Amino acid sequence: MLDIKDLRDHIEQTAQRLATRGYSLNVAKLTALESTRKLLQVDAQTLQSTRNDLAKQIGQKKAKKENVDDLLAEASNINQALSDKESQLIQVQAELEKHYLDIPNLPHDSVPVGKSEEENVEIRRWGEPAQLAFGPKDHIDLGEGLGLMDFAAAAKISGSRFVVLRGQLARMQRALTQFMLDIHTKEHGYNEVYVPFLVNEKSLYGTGQLPKFREDQFSIAGDNALTLIPTAEVPVTNLVRDEIIEAQNLPLKFVAHTPCFRSEAGSYGKDTRGMIRNHQFEKVELVQIVKPQDAYTALEALTSHAETILQRLKLPYRVMALCTGDMGFSSAKTYDLEVWLPSQNQYREISSCSCFEAFQARRMQARWRNPETKKPEPVHTLNGSGLAVGRTLVAVIENYQDSEGRIHVPEALQPYMDGVKIIQ
């Protein structure tokens, strides 16, 4: 959610900035609703104030056994007028709220303006894609060839867009997870957290998945609607929902390993084969809660933390600054890490690192006490994949294949696999 006061005061500029990301703000409608709201709210509060006064007087007079019939009559009139105003106000406020929750975040000034991913800007590259003398296979052929990746079994059990991993590949996925967690906790100062994988609606509103993206989520049936997390961002960031954090406790740095569940609505036909786009995948997620002035330093740091994993695994990648038109709903600035996939002869997203500024914090009422103002102010939130484990497994499989279809285990990973050097 944007800062409402700021939005009211600079609605035209805000509309222009939102336009760069393809969102058209209904200025006339919002302005009209706001002025209606203002009138109704002032009226309603005045009436409430009068009613409170009357009630007090009635109480005092009754205590003295005086007659209060005239006051009662007056109070009754007020209440009628009040309930009328209140119902109007509630309606207008609900409508405003609906609009506000629908507005995406403002892009940071440094974000390149563009319409689609075509206009994302490459920031830097690391590593050289290996020139494989043989025709590189994709992870599906390799995995199935080894008998360790089984999409048929997954389809039988659940359906398309799932995978069964066996033996050393299942082991390697676990190894990757441990490897990532160790680096982030031991070298980058993150606190590991274990969190629920099923969350309530409030949490999803907090981080911005709702109300707009309901169809992307898996929800479970029942009276008490819970949703499978699409990313650990949801439960981890919501740790600070409705909290006021003392300045000395910032920044908070969390790392969590969780499965992620995505319905992949609207992605029919994209990456339907293999492990790139599944309904269920593993991810190690980094989350930071910081003071506003530290947000963009933190974004650079967090991005570099994710990069470390790729570097240790010696996987070639590039860092992309997403353009205004390609950024996620809640983000003010996003870097994507894209890893080299030989089979596709291109870089593919493996991590997304974003700064949300106060956008999520306002939705969540996550605040810190600013020592300068002594007032609670929204914190800034960030997160990034560090990394998507399933896609990392794909990248390792494809980049470390040899001409015989075997997978060499990256050196950094060998200690996590009892020294196994080759999967065959």
Add this chain to the structure above:
RNA sequence: GGAGAGGUGGCCGAGUGGUUGAAGGCGCACGACUGGAACUCGUGUAUACGCUAAACCCGUAUCGAGGGUUCGAAUCCCUCCCUCUCCGCCA
């Protein structure tokens, strides 16, 4: 699943319809006392929204959430959520 108890400010805790946003205590902040500190004393100490250029002031709302009764609800009624205890079941 069965039976019971309970949810009040940062924490503890009083409060069963009327100047209660809420006694008292703890904690915290500031001040006085002191050479300095402890002790002691004094003062202050919720959040959101509205009003405002902004701040103060002021107003409104909030005692788990929502609804109801009433001139007036932390207090009465209904629904839901959550926590705890015992039993059962169980990774």
